[in-house]
Amino acid sequence: MKTWLVRCLLGGLALSTPALAQDEDDPYAYPDEEPARTNEQDDYEERRRKNVDQTDDFREAAEQEGEDGDFKTLSRLDDPNLGVAIEFISGALLLDSSRGETFDTRLGLGVRATWEYGRILDSEPLREALWADLRWTYxxxxxxxxxxxxxxRLHYFTIAxxxxxxLGKSDFGFFAQAGGGVAYQATSITVDxxxxxxxxxxPLLQYGVGFRxxxxxxxxxxxxAFRVEALGFRRGYMNDxxxxxSLGTAF
Incomplete structure (x- = not known):
């Protein structure tokens, strides 16, 4: 009986399949252990961080929506210039002749300050299209x-x-201008x-066109800042x- 039982046990052991560890099984990761980071994981984290930053920027812009639901323009950040220019003027001044001739051509000099007041309107098409001159011409x-x-001696003081x-998105363009001011005339008559x-x-009316x-x-x-222009000065019944x-700097 014992011999038969021993033979049965040995036969069962011989026919059983051995349990072997599988190579493809991953080792158990204990809570205190952190897996090693790879370059691909670092790149992924960097891209995810950039996407989060961009999302925050869009969220901040969305919080600044206007009453009509449109985004507020960021043109002031794109072009931080003040829109102010100072230029020195030189050219030919054609004075209406009091002797019945056409014109007395003389040298005209002056200075002007320009302010692009369209920047305060927060309108991209009008940002640099609207401006005004404070001008002195002599x-x-x-x-x-x-x-x-x-x-x-003639002094023209105008605001126009x-x-x-x-011309597209360039820094050049054609302009039309009209304004007013005063003309100060100082005359000396010498007899002997x-x-x-x-x-x-x-009172003085200024009008004209040009390229800027x-x-x-x-x-x-x-x-x-530079300009080529043709202007008219209407003082009383005379047309100059x-x-x-002009040439100068803008900032």
Whole structure:
């Protein structure tokens, strides 16, 4: 009986399949152990962090929506310029002649300050299209003989808004301008050794067209401002004209 039982046990052991550890089974990861990071995982975390930052930017912009549901423009951040320029003026000043001739052509000089007030409207099409000049232009004319002569000095003070038609997205464009101010005229009449001075103010209307440019200088906010223009000055019943240009800086 014992011999039969021993034989049965040995036969069962011989026929049983051995239990072997599988190579493809992953080792058990204990809670205190952290898996080693790879370069692919680092790249994935970097991309995920960038996406989160971009999402935050869009969320912040969405919180700044206007009353109509439109996003507020970020043009002030795209172009942080103040929209202010200072230019020196030079050209030909054609003065309406009091002697019945067409014009007395003289040198015209001056200076002007330009402010792009369209920037306060938060409208991208009008941002650089609307601007205004505060301008001073000077010219003089003298004529006569050794016995009697006259010397006239003219000062034009004007404020003139303008609308500029930009050439695409460039820094150049054509403009039309109209404004007003005053003309100060100082005249000295000399007869022999006697001098008589006559001064006066007249209302002034300024109008004209031209071409304007504001190319950037370097990588900063400084720009080169220049202009070529044809302007008219209406003072009383007389019409004077200015043909010239200006050069300066914008920031």
């Amino acid at each position: 010219g003089s004319v003298s004529d006569g003989t050794n016995f009697i002569s006259g010397d006239t 808004p303008a609308y500029e038609l930009k 050794a006697d001098v008589t001075k006559v001064n006066g103010l007249k 440019g504001r190319p950037r200088i370097g990588s900063g906010n400084l720009r080169l 004209f200015f043909l010239g240009g």
